[in-house]
Amino acid sequence: MGQSAFGVGQRMALDACTECGECLDVCPAVAASGDPALSAQVRMRTLKRLLRDRNPLWQAVKEVFGCAPLATPEALKEFGTSVFRCSLCGDCQEVCPARLPIKDLWLSLRQELSRTGDAPEKIRMIRDNLAGSHNVFDEDNDERGDWVDDMRNAPKGGCVRKTAEVVYFTGCVGAYFPLAQKIPMAFVEILDAAGVDFSIMAGDEWCCGFPLVGSGQAQDLPSVVAHNVEAVKAKGARKVVFTCPSCHQIWSEAYPREFELAHATQMVAELVLAGRLPLGEVPMTVTYHDPCDLGRGGRIFDEPRDVLARIPGLTFVEMAHCRQHCLCCGGGGNLEMIDPELSAAMSRRKVEEAVATGARAIITGCQQCVRTMTTYVKRNKVDIEVMDMCQLVARSVAAGRAAAAAPKAA
Ligand code: SF4
Numbered sequence: 001m002g003q004s005a006f007g008v009g010q011r012m013a014l015d016a017c018t019e020c021g022e023c024l025d026v027c028p029a030v031a032a033s034g035d036p037a038l039s040a041q042v043r044m045r046t047l048k049r050l051l052r053d054r055n056p057l058w059q060a061v062k063e064v065f066g067c068a069p070l071a072t073p074e075a076l077k078e079f080g081t082s083v084f085r086c087s088l089c090g091d092c093q094e095v096c097p098a099r100l101p102i103k104d105l106w107l108s109l110r111q112e113l114s115r116t117g118d119a120p121e122k123i124r125m126i127r128d129n130l131a132g133s134h135n136v137f138d139e140d141n142d143e144r145g146d147w148v149d150d151m152r153n154a155p156k157g158g159c160v161r162k163t164a165e166v167v168y169f170t171g172c173v174g175a176y177f178p179l180a181q182k183i184p185m186a187f188v189e190i191l192d193a194a195g196v197d198f199s200i201m202a203g204d205e206w207c208c209g210f211p212l213v214g215s216g217q218a219q220d221l222p223s224v225v226a227h228n229v230e231a232v233k234a235k236g237a238r239k240v241v242f243t244c245p246s247c248h249q250i251w252s253e254a255y256p257r258e259f260e261l262a263h264a265t266q267m268v269a270e271l272v273l274a275g276r277l278p279l280g281e282v283p284m285t286v287t288y289h290d291p292c293d294l295g296r297g298g299r300i301f302d303e304p305r306d307v308l309a310r311i312p313g314l315t316f317v318e319m320a321h322c323r324q325h326c327l328c329c330g331g332g333g334n335l336e337m338i339d340p341e342l343s344a345a346m347s348r349r350k351v352e353e354a355v356a357t358g359a360r361a362i363i364t365g366c367q368q369c370v371r372t373m374t375t376y377v378k379r380n381k382v383d384i385e386v387m388d389m390c391q392l393v394a395r396s397v398a399a400g401r402a403a404a405a406a407p408k409a410a
């Protein structure tokens with residue numbers, strides 16, 4: 001790790017940390033592991049020490065006084081792994097009274113650690129998979145749209161159209177992971193029910209590139225962006241919608257501003273408020289999990305709650321930590337790949353908080369959150385349902401249609 005790795009702003013951020021400890025108190029990785037070294041406070045302190053110990057002048061002073069330098073290759077490797085034992089949830093940044101750009105610092109650190117070879121080996125797989133097959137799972141990219149074939153109520157004429165007003169960018173998890181495929185299925189049912197002129201891009205869609213940035217391998221991003229922008233343009237679309245908050249975030253932050261962008265929760269809220277969906281009764285008590293990249297990242301908190309408020313028969317209860325202070329489910333930052341036990345321990349805290357509300361279902365707006373929490377719930381036989389907002393709305397639409405079709409009492 002070289003001294004040139006950080007810009008002036010990032011070095012100033014390190015120096016501006018007052019060590020108040022607010023970030024340590026909220027860090028879900030610390031709470032789940034009991035290891036304070038995973039907090040922003042301690043990690044920044046360690047980083048300052050490592051950078052100082054790489055300074056030749058400081059090393060010479062240490063040699064004179066007989067101290068061993070701390071920035072040994074082993075210390076750097078250990079620090080490198082610690083930087084990846086973080087879900088990039090952003091709660092440290094949310095609570096930092098000094099308003100330090102901590103998440104940017106983590107991303108720059110990951111970039112630098114992967115450049116110097118001090119990042120965990122496993123993250124190379126992300127780059128290799130994307131370069132080879134354009135998706136994180138290293139599946140055949142031409143099969144990206146195959147989930148449509150498994151739909152019971154696929155839109156007439158399918159989901160791939162030559163041109164469309166709206167492109168639905170499915171994302172890798174929704175496209176390939178069987179448990180998560182129910183989410184794109186539900187979303188296209190909703191778009192179809194509301195009469196939206198939409199298309200998916202199937203094999204013409206490549207991974208959005210968010211995993212490259214999150215794993216510190218952003219150098220490959222430009223070619224991904226160029227491909228996806230051209231593919232959307234080829235459809236003649238004016239708007240791109242996402243069920244994945246990370247796809248939505250990277251398109252908002254790193255793609256050229258050529259299209260209107262919306263997350264599915266925003267689009268569904270718009271359709272519901274415009275009365276374009278026949279919502280029926282869903283008699284159930286639910287709570288809502290704010291995905292980190294959608295809530296803290298995208299500041300989208302109200303739209304999903306607006307939708308929940310309009311589903312007949314539904315009772316909504318908030319968790320103790322919600323909105324900008326929502327607990328992370330453990331599914332972000334490639335944490336599952338680096339430390340699956342830590343990811344599962346974070347998921348346990350999340351699910352326990354949801355169960356404590358008395359809700360029968362956790363609703364969220366992210367395939368990865370659904371995947372992480374469902375895996376925990378199934379493995380541990382916890383009696384609570386986990387579903388995406390789109391699945392809940394599709395259920396309500398089905399109930400609305402059934403009620404409309406039922407014979408009226410004389
Ligand atoms: S909350 Fe901010 S100022 Fe306080 S210890 Fe953490 S990074 Fe430093």
Ligand code: SF4
Binds near residue numbers: 026085087089
């Ligand atoms: S981003 Fe989240 S998991 Fe990572 S250090 Fe900050 S609070 Fe902890």
